[in-house]
Amino acid sequence: MSQIIDETIDFVKEKLQGAEAGHDWYHIERVWKLSKKIAAKESCDIEIVELGALLHDIADPKFHNGDETVAPKVATEFLQSLNFPSDRIEKVVFIINNISFKNRNEAPEDLPIELKIVQDADRIDAIGAIGIARTFNFGGFKNNLMYDANIPPQVGMSKEEYKKSNGTTINHFYEKLLLLKDLLNTDSAKEIAEERHQFMLSFLDQFYKEWNVD
Numbered sequence: 001m002s003q004i005i006d007e008t009i010d011f012v013k014e015k016l017q018g019a020e021a022g023h024d025w026y027h028i029e030r031v032w033k034l035s036k037k038i039a040a041k042e043s044c045d046i047e048i049v050e051l052g053a054l055l056h057d058i059a060d061p062k063f064h065n066g067d068e069t070v071a072p073k074v075a076t077e078f079l080q081s082l083n084f085p086s087d088r089i090e091k092v093v094f095i096i097n098n099i100s101f102k103n104r105n106e107a108p109e110d111l112p113i114e115l116k117i118v119q120d121a122d123r124i125d126a127i128g129a130i131g132i133a134r135t136f137n138f139g140g141f142k143n144n145l146m147y148d149a150n151i152p153p154q155v156g157m158s159k160e161e162y163k164k165s166n167g168t169t170i171n172h173f174y175e176k177l178l179l180l181k182d183l184l185n186t187d188s189a190k191e192i193a194e195e196r197h198q199f200m201l202s203f204l205d206q207f208y209k210e211w212n213v214d
Helices: 002-013 024-040 046-055 072-081 088-097 113-124 128-141 159-164 170-177 177-183 185-210
Strands: none
Touching: 002 046, 002 072, 024 046, 024 113, 024 185, 046 088, 046 113, 088 113, 088 159, 113 159, 113 185, 128 170, 128 185, 159 177, 159 185, 170 177, 170 185, 177 185
16 A cells, blocks of 8 residues: 555545534545555546545534635645655546546536546445444434424435425435435446445335335
């Protein structure tokens, strides 16, 4: 492992101490590992992939009053402190700026493979057993209802509607999680996602049975 990766890991661990459990160092570590796994089957700049994965949630807007400028600024200043080349910093920041689900309609059409890899890894960590755990953890963090049959999912929300949404945790499956499998970029990510997607469907079936006391 290169020195810059080691230093970035240390920086991220320190920066995310005390973070909400769905967006903490362990989330970053899983996305980093998934990114390397996907990258192994692609022709890409692995250093940019790893740095993008490690820094992609360094200041998630959800925890900074929706401010999307904080993360790029923090990442840029950190990489500059390591004398990382400015043209390569731009590639890492591009990943940070364009990775999120809510920004998917604003991203350029011709995306670099490095972004596609990290985006796939981040989306895979949002589904399956881990995705379910993260979703309920964040719902609890926001004090959202788990489920209410009288509140339908709001599929196809605009970016602003999505940012302001405080719907139920179960609705989040239909508004985001179940959509992710078909938004993946790489074949290897799609393979990984299939089992996780099916697990979520099984979970929802069981959830409704228990909720309705069948």
